[in-house]
Amino acid sequence: MTTSTIIWIIVAVIVVIAIVAFVMTRGRGRREEAQRGKAAEIREEAAEHDQKLREREVDATEAKARSELARAEAEKRRLEAERLEAEAREHAGDAEAVRRERDDRMRQADLRDPDIRTDDEGYRVDESGNRLPESRGARGLDGEYDVTDRGDGTGAHEETGGTFRDR
Numbered sequence: 001m002t003t004s005t006i007i008w009i010i011v012a013v014i015v016v017i018a019i020v021a022f023v024m025t026r027g028r029g030r031r032e033e034a035q036r037g038k039a040a041e042i043r044e045e046a047a048e049h050d051q052k053l054r055e056r057e058v059d060a061t062e063a064k065a066r067s068e069l070a071r072a073e074a075e076k077r078r079l080e081a082e083r084l085e086a087e088a089r090e091h092a093g094d095a096e097a098v099r100r101e102r103d104d105r106m107r108q109a110d111l112r113d114p115d116i117r118t119d120d121e122g123y124r125v126d127e128s129g130n131r132l133p134e135s136r137g138a139r140g141l142d143g144e145y146d147v148t149d150r151g152d153g154t155g156a157h158e159e160t161g162g163t164f165r166d167r
Helices: 003-112
Strands: 145-147 157-160 163-166
Antiparallel strands (some): 157 163
């Protein structure tokens, strides 16, 4: 082999090595570029998920605030109901006191009225001397007055719609 042939073989080997190195470098660059693109795509998806996460956190915070507001309003209503209930009990007690006072006055009047039969305490009695149930001035469930004027049942009237009629 001659020197020039050896030189040509060495040059050919170097060229082949250079081409292989170039192809390998180029392939690696493409792979790296593809990996960079994939990484950018993943980062973009993560940013979108981050935005959705923030939106859901805002929704959760708003729902919690609405829940606390509703709970506070319910507590306010409960306290108002308790206040009104106490007020109703107070009024009922007042009404009961007024009713007892009225009944006492009616018994006093009955004691003094010679037309009404009463016991020693002023309660109306029937012909046998038995106490009659107290119904003077009391409104029934139907809203009508039931007033007995006399112990013997005579003169009993019933008020209905503003008019009196004998029972």
